[in-house]
Amino acid sequence: MSVIQxxxxxxxxxxxxxxxxxxxxxxxxxxFGFLGPNGAxxxxxIRHIMGFSRPQSGQTSVKGxxxxxxHYEIQKDVGYLPGEIALPEHLTGTQFIKMMAExxxxxxxxxxxxxxxxxxxxxxxxxxxxxxxxxxxLAVITAFMHDPAILVxxxxxxxxxxxxxxxxxxxxxxxxxxxxxxxxxxHIFSEVDATCDRxxxxxxxxxxxxxxxxxxxxxxSKEFKIxxxxxxxxxxxxxxxxxxxxxxxxxxxxHGNQVKVAINDQGINELIAVLSEYSLNFFTEIKFxxxxxxxxxxNRNTKVEGETVNAVx
Amino acid sequence: xxxxxxxxxxxxxxxxxxxxxxGLTAIMSAVIIAVYDPKMIQRMMDMVKDxxxxxxxxxxxxxxxxxxxxxxxxxxxxxxxxLLPLIFVIMTANTLVASQVDRGSMAYILSTPxxxxxxxxxxxxxxxxxxxxxxxxxxxxxxxxxQIAHNxxxxxAYTADVKAASDTLGVDKEAAANDLTLILNSPDAIKxxxxxxxxxxxxxxxxxxxxxSEKAYGAAAEVLGLDIHTVSADPxxxxxxxxxxxxxxxxxxxxxxxxxxxxxxxxxxxDMATEQAKAMQEKLMAGITAAAxxxxxxxxxxxxxxxxxxxxSKAMHAMISASGLPEGMVxxxxxxxxAGDEISLDNGINFKLxxxxxxxxxxxxxxxxxxxxxxxxSCVFNLTKNSLALGAGIPIACLIFQIMAKASGxxxxxxxxxxxxxxxxxxxxxxxxxxxxxxxLALLGAALYALGVTVFKEKDLPx
Ligand SMILES: Nc1ncnc2c1ncn2[C@@H]1O[C@H](COP(=O)(O)OP(=O)(O)OP(=O)(O)O)[C@@H](O)[C@H]1O
Ligand SMILES: [Mg+2]
Numbered sequence: 001m002s003v004i005q006x007x008x009x010x011x012x013x014x015x016x017x018x019x020x021x022x023x024x025x026x027x028x029x030x031x032f033g034f035l036g037p038n039g040a041x042x043x044x045x046i047r048h049i050m051g052f053s054r055p056q057s058g059q060t061s062v063k064g065x066x067x068x069x070x071h072y073e074i075q076k077d078v079g080y081l082p083g084e085i086a087l088p089e090h091l092t093g094t095q096f097i098k099m100m101a102e103x104x105x106x107x108x109x110x111x112x113x114x115x116x117x118x119x120x121x122x123x124x125x126x127x128x129x130x131x132x133x134x135x136x137x138l139a140v141i142t143a144f145m146h147d148p149a150i151l152v153x154x155x156x157x158x159x160x161x162x163x164x165x166x167x168x169x170x171x172x173x174x175x176x177x178x179x180x181x182x183x184x185x186x187h188i189f190s191e192v193d194a195t196c197d198r199x200x201x202x203x204x205x206x207x208x209x210x211x212x213x214x215x216x217x218x219x220x221s222k223e224f225k226i227x228x229x230x231x232x233x234x235x236x237x238x239x240x241x242x243x244x245x246x247x248x249x250x251x252x253x254x255h256g257n258q259v260k261v262a263i264n265d266q267g268i269n270e271l272i273a274v275l276s277e278y279s280l281n282f283f284t285e286i287k288f289x290x291x292x293x294x295x296x297x298x299n300r301n302t303k304v305e306g307e308t309v310n311a312v313x
Numbered sequence: 314x315x316x317x318x319x320x321x322x323x324x325x326x327x328x329x330x331x332x333x334x335x336g337l338t339a340i341m342s343a344v345i346i347a348v349y350d351p352k353m354i355q356r357m358m359d360m361v362k363d364x365x366x367x368x369x370x371x372x373x374x375x376x377x378x379x380x381x382x383x384x385x386x387x388x389x390x391x392x393x394x395x396l397l398p399l400i401f402v403i404m405t406a407n408t409l410v411a412s413q414v415d416r417g418s419m420a421y422i423l424s425t426p427x428x429x430x431x432x433x434x435x436x437x438x439x440x441x442x443x444x445x446x447x448x449x450x451x452x453x454x455x456x457x458x459x460q461i462a463h464n465x466x467x468x469x470a471y472t473a474d475v476k477a478a479s480d481t482l483g484v485d486k487e488a489a490a491n492d493l494t495l496i497l498n499s500p501d502a503i504k505x506x507x508x509x510x511x512x513x514x515x516x517x518x519x520x521x522x523x524x525x526s527e528k529a530y531g532a533a534a535e536v537l538g539l540d541i542h543t544v545s546a547d548p549x550x551x552x553x554x555x556x557x558x559x560x561x562x563x564x565x566x567x568x569x570x571x572x573x574x575x576x577x578x579x580x581x582x583x584d585m586a587t588e589q590a591k592a593m594q595e596k597l598m599a600g601i602t603a604a605a606x607x608x609x610x611x612x613x614x615x616x617x618x619x620x621x622x623x624x625x626s627k628a629m630h631a632m633i634s635a636s637g638l639p640e641g642m643v644x645x646x647x648x649x650x651x652a653g654d655e656i657s658l659d660n661g662i663n664f665k666l667x668x669x670x671x672x673x674x675x676x677x678x679x680x681x682x683x684x685x686x687x688x689x690x691s692c693v694f695n696l697t698k699n700s701l702a703l704g705a706g707i708p709i710a711c712l713i714f715q716i717m718a719k720a721s722g723x724x725x726x727x728x729x730x731x732x733x734x735x736x737x738x739x740x741x742x743x744x745x746x747x748x749x750x751x752x753x754l755a756l757l758g759a760a761l762y763a764l765g766v767t768v769f770k771e772k773d774l775p776x
Binding site for chain 1: 316318319321322325326413416417418420421422423424425426427428429771773774775776
């Protein structure tokens with residue numbers, strides 16, 4: 001069942017900025033990662049989901065309710081963490097929390113106090129004097145305080161120190177276990193890697209890929225780096241293995257006597273058998289991370305096309 | 314309709330600015346009311362009149378400025394009382410909406426189950442309430458000052474001469490004010506009173522007599538159940554009614570018969586054949602013209618400040634010889650004229666509560682309408698700088714256009730470009746029409762607030 005639905009959303013700000021024909025859905029109980037380089041249109045999409053902007057065409061809905069028309073109804077079940085933290089500076093942290101609780105019609109503050117404790121926030125000070133991390137933590141608490149079923153988080157860990165990031169990621173995992181639906185935009189691969197079930201990549205306002213994170217993690221293709229002890233072995237390997245195409249050699253480094261070989265999991269025994277005939281300095285697996293994958297999209301110069309992206313599957 | 318929580322938080326954010334501007338505006342009004350001194354204003358006006366350029370510019374405004382409300386209308390309710398609230402609303406309107414959208418802090422409020430329209434209506438409510446409270450405070454402080462400094466609301470305002478004369482006589486101020494004959498009968502009291510009023514003793518005596526006869530007409534009018542103007546226009550009414558005659562004579566401290574004789578004289582003077590009166594006028598004019606030549610002044614200017622003739626013996630002689638009237642008569646006429654001036658000065662302090670409240674209502678409505686402009690642009694724009702460009706620019710342009718229109722006749726048409734023209738303090742203090750303008754301000758303001766709310770509801774927010 002889809003909780004957040006974005007269908008053919010288009011918002012053209014001119015000069016090829018904005019979002020164009022973006023469609024995806026976030027299903028109940030999943031953590032959905034939303035990635036893309038700066039200016040890709042992540043925040044713009046999130047603004048539409050929150051009902052702050054009116055779609056030029058297409059539409060967004062939360063729990064089947066149109067974001068734009070029913071913006072105040074959907075907020076009951078949504079916790080929102082804005083990408084830019086701009087708290088009302090004339091309040092103290094405590095006053096701000098109290099105001100948000102009142103606006104949400106909350107009376108029971110025990111969960112909120114639990115969160116304050118968990119994130120170790122000293123909320124009594126004025127917001128003007130809080131450090132960036134404290135303000136972000138406060139924003140995190142106000143996004144979660146009413147224990148909403150849906151969370152929309154725009155770069156939630158930016159500005160948090162590594163300890164805090166860990167606490168937060170741990171927290172997201174627990175929330176996921178409690179059945180929360182989470183949309184999370186991020187630039188931090190480790191965070192996405194650690195939490196997300198499915199991931200969409202946005203580039204220049206267009207959705208370039210949506211995939212299941214586990215498919216990538218358990219990809220059957222692996223790469224190995226091999227360094228030969230001597231030039232002779234290196235040349236022999238190239239003649240006997242590379243040119244006859246017994247294995248797929250991704251790259252070679254002449255001066256280091258190195259080659260990079262890509263194989264499927266089934267081919268591992270054969271590769272080891274072949275390599276036993278050569279004298280090696282080392283033989284290592286190059287860990288394939290999500291990061292490697294994402295970097296292709298982040299690189300502004302590579303024109304990404306649908307088929308190369310999906311080739312990973 | 315409105316959100317209590319948002320109102321509360323808007324209040325904590327903005328009350329300091331409100332308090333500062335309200336305090337400043339109220340103090341300004343208090344000071345201007347407290348230092349009001351009709352005599353001083355009159356002297357200032359005389360001075361101004363001597364300078365031809367300024368006199369042209371001020372035009373017919375000269376005479377209305379001498380009363381307290383007239384002066385307030387020309388000063389406070391045209392400048393400080395408009396300018397300070399104007400700055401306040403420009404700043405507040407911007408913080409209420411545009412700056413919160415620009416900074417992004419609006420995002421938190423809108424990520425709760427609250428309708429946009431409710432948020433924006435609450436902000437409009439705060440703006441309107443703050444303006445209302447500001448003018449309430451200014452009005453109350455103003456009324457307090459009128460009471461403390463001029464006794465203008467409750468109780469009798471005693472003029473300086475009554476205070477001085479009653480001290481000399483060793484009687485109550487109230488007793489002296491109620492029975493001016495006490496002063497008239499004591500040369501010492503007259504001396505003290507004249508000094509306090511800074512006028513000659515004979516002018517002061519004429520003033521007391523004039524006041525007394527006015528009071529006598531008043532007493533008679535009360536007995537007759539008539540308007541005082543009707544009675545003073547036709548004194549035979551008193552003569553024909555015994556009770557009225559008695560009441561009036563009592564005020565003058567005279568026997569009814571004696572007073573009756575005085576009335577006869579007054580009636581005779583009123584009935585004086587028009588030709589005779591005209592001849593008299595012509596003689597006087599000739600006298601004044603001669604005195605003016607002697608004093609090197611315009612005759613028209615001299616007519617409104619005849620004290621100058623008395624102060625200059627050459628001018629006095631010129632007037633006597635040119636008019637061909639006996640010296641005693643000329644002096645008498647001059648005294649009468651100057652006594653009349655004193656009476657109109659007394660009336661200056663005459664504080665009309667209704668008009669004062671109307672001045673404040675008008676200022677409130679003007680600021681209410683101006684604030685609606687600033688509020689509208691605060692709703693329209695997502696960036697503070699754009700919101701301020703128009704939300705402050707238009708109100709300030711209005712103010713400047715109004716000042717330009719006032720300053721020079723050739724720029725008079727600028728007044729049609731200015732909202733401020735719809736609040737004309739002079740129309741209130743001198744009986745012009747102002748309700749249609751007030752209605753226009755109220756309607757325009759209400760419409761622009763409503764428009765602001767709609768715009769905000771429909772627009773994209775970069776939050
Ligand atoms: N209100 C607006 N008017 C005009 N252009 C806009 C507006 N909002 C966003 N844009 C443009 O749309 C593009 C997408 O912006 P968006 O904030 O959605 O990017 P993002 O993916 O969130 O980037 P980041 O990772 O830096 O947060 C940018 O080029 C931005 O300049
Ligand atoms: Mg963003």
